[in-house]
Amino acid sequence: MASIALTIAGSDSGGGAGIQADLKAMSALGVYGASVITAVTAQNTQAVTAVHGIPLDVIAAQIDAVLSDLNVGAIKIGMLATPEIIQTVADGITGFDGPVVLDPVMIAKSGDALLAREAVQTLRDVLLPRATVLTPNLPEAACLLDRMVAETPEEMVEQGMALCSLGANAVLMKGGHAEGDVCHDLLLADERVAGDYAAPRRDTKNTHGTGCTLSSSIAAGLAKGLDLPEAVAQAHAYLQGAIAQADTLGVGHGHGPVHHFHKVWA
Structure with missing residues (x-):
């Protein structure tokens, strides 16, 4: 019996992030991926040139179609826009x-906004308390808390704890935007640091879709029955391998996937 995960997110026409990245990651980790598309973006490795939100009744119908039939083991939520x-x-x-893995997607790798400013409060109030784990990068965490971006490990921990206090069961503070030769992702749960996932910072511009890939990989692990620290560890290791091999793809002229x-293939 296949393990099943559902991604609820936007579509990336360039294939490197969003629904496309989620389904690739789930498949690579041996999980059947289902999808609910919330928005269609005209996007490549250089820019997001158009965003079209899917009608609300169609989004609702997609969710109902999947959950009423498929035995979904975990849900990843990404771009929601409004x-x-x-x-x-x-x-x-x-x-x-x-x-539920909630990735608070706000800005594309190209710098283009993917979440309306007025939607931040709704995300914080309505979905954050539903999250088994919230996976913000440092600018996203700061935006959700209306604070300055964390610059030290201590500030990362403090902001992660603050997000937990808003209702998230756990928070994975991603350190990709921090300084230093080693990148740390810190898992905060039960009022403590439940995991420190470290990796050398790689010299590559091809990191498009890293946030989507990590969150969907965590969902894949949870769908397979792993506990949260194990699911994060598996996802972190998988993503580091995907980043290490990113330069071999040669896709696009900007931030490649x-x-x-x-x-599977080189």
Whole structure:
């Protein structure tokens, strides 16, 4: 019986992030991926040139179609764009009692905004308390808390704890935007640091889709029955391999994607 994970996110026409990255990562980790598309973006490795939100009734219908038929073991939530889409997704997963990985997607690697400013409060109030684990990068965490971006490990821990106090069961503070030769992702849960996932910082511009890939990989692990620290460890190791092989792809002229199938083909 296949383990199943559902991604609720936006589509990336360039294939490096969003729904496309999520399904690639889930497949690479041996999990069947289902999808609910919340927005269609015209996007490549250099820019997001258009965003079209999917009608709310169609988003709701997609969620119902998947959850009423497939035995979904975990849900990953990514790009939601507007307050109305956030509320629709929250309503749609009300009856789901499995783990939820919430990736608060706000800005594309190109710097283009993917979440309306007025939607931040809705995300914080409506979906954050539903999260089994929240996976913000440092600018996203700061935005959710209306604070300056964390610059030290101590500030990362403090902000992660603050996000837990807003309702998230656990928070993975991603250190990709920090300084230093080693990147640390810190898992905060039960009022403590439950995991410190470290990796050397790699000299590559091809990191498009890293956040989507990590969160969907965590969801894949949870769908397979791993506990949260184990799921994060598996996802972290998988992503580091995908980043290490990213330069072999040669996709696009901007921030290229990571190599989701680095263990399958070179």
